[in-house]
Amino acid sequence: MQDVILQDLRLVHFKNHSQADFQFSPKLNALVGSNGAGKTTVLDAVHVLCMTRSYFHSTDSHCIQFEAPFFVAEGRMRVGETETPVYCGLKRAEKKVFKADDAEYPRLADHLGRFPVVMISPSDRDLITEGSEARRKFMDGVIAQSDKAFLDALIQYNRALSQRNALLKYFAANRTFDASMLELYDSQLCQWAPVIHSARKAFIESFEPRLKHYYHWMAGDREEVGIAFKSGLLEHSMEHLLQDKLAKDRVLQYTSVGPHREDLIFTLHGEPLQRVGSQGQQKSYVVALKLAVFDALKEALGIKPILLLDDIFDKLDAQRVEGLIRLVNEHHFGQIFITDTHPERTALMVKEVNEEAKVLDLSPKQ
């Protein structure tokens, strides 16, 4: 199986990097340096080139260095023998320019899935603690990388949903109601909702065994984890739900049913993880979740995604790190980027890995 490999990276005014050039190993890249040296920023730049946007910021302009007028992140991706230059640039108050092979995409979404990536970061805990939107985004991000029809349905659905909600507000503000207008959008929601729902359902079903596998690998065999799908569409059609909640939606002035209300429930021994899981169990769960995503993407796309491990030692004890190194040595992963604040610990890990490894020190030059 071929790996996705980022060969090099050039950053200009990207977060705390004024200007930086990197050459990477096709296997293991360890980024070391003190806090604030910009290790995680490099991981995020890799994420930008793979996914067209930052892992940490939902607003693109937040990636521009403080008081700088623009940012550029560019690098060469290689899959097998094919090399593709990828460029992302943003000037303040302008539209982001994203190019692959020197050409812009008609739609940014077309880039997704070409160079898959998985990030494991301390902020993944948000998946457990935050609202349902974070979990839908997580799940959709994985499905969209291998299923273009799903992504298209999602875009169309969200657009029709915004229009329907605006219409409900208009009705309320003008004390009027027009069923035939509402139906224009209901029919579109009903067209796309089943596509989104069934793709998510199929994804979760195939995903749960992978999650269990990695959780057991991380935490031993005693604990039973699971992932459940919460959705009104499991029992009723979208048509039925919209009809049933019409009165409520008119009062609320937004649409209260549909795929945009679906959620994932993470469980431990059948109970919600957020309630019953310890800090350690929750950490293990999200790492298992992400490693499962790696396997899911690898299988769906037939290439090994880039793996970004941000501050992984914070999450894993020595035994798990050894297990991870074993997986690396068994060629389970492709290219890996890892950040660490302890150069000695990194050096030790690099020594244990049989693959070609490179240590990049981001500490300020003396």
Added chain:
Amino acid sequence: MDLSEGMEQLAKNTQFCKDCHAIADAEQCSICADERRDQRSLCVVEDIRDVLALENTSTHKGRYHVLGGLISPMDGMGPSDLTVDELVERVESEGIEEVILALSATMEGDTTAFYIYRKLGDLPIRLTAIARGLPVGDALEYADEVTLSRSFQQRVPFETTLHR
């Protein structure tokens, strides 16, 4: 006529054509006033820019109907903000035989087209929509998947693509 005079004329004379609702310099625009145009065929567009774009192609021999926007509650545009009722009236009173929908290939365009379809549904006319497919000169492999799959589903007999 100097520039200032021209500006004055522009401000004074600019109005909407009473028939097609395009921007005009008289009560009736030059296209609607042109008797050589096919009186039985009406092309429905979003705004005046679409009229200009289509006129540049010289393919439409009939007249136009300008909606003045697309249905989009998010932007505060409802059917009553458009000239849909006027369209229905024209179709009923002017002996129109074909209405051609030439709207943007967006959700708003589709919604508006569907709304018009329901409004005109019972009238004895031919309601058509412009085709969607590959841009001329584009390689198939670079077409986006939605356009490609749609043009595949709406494929046409090859003979109709000849002699154009």
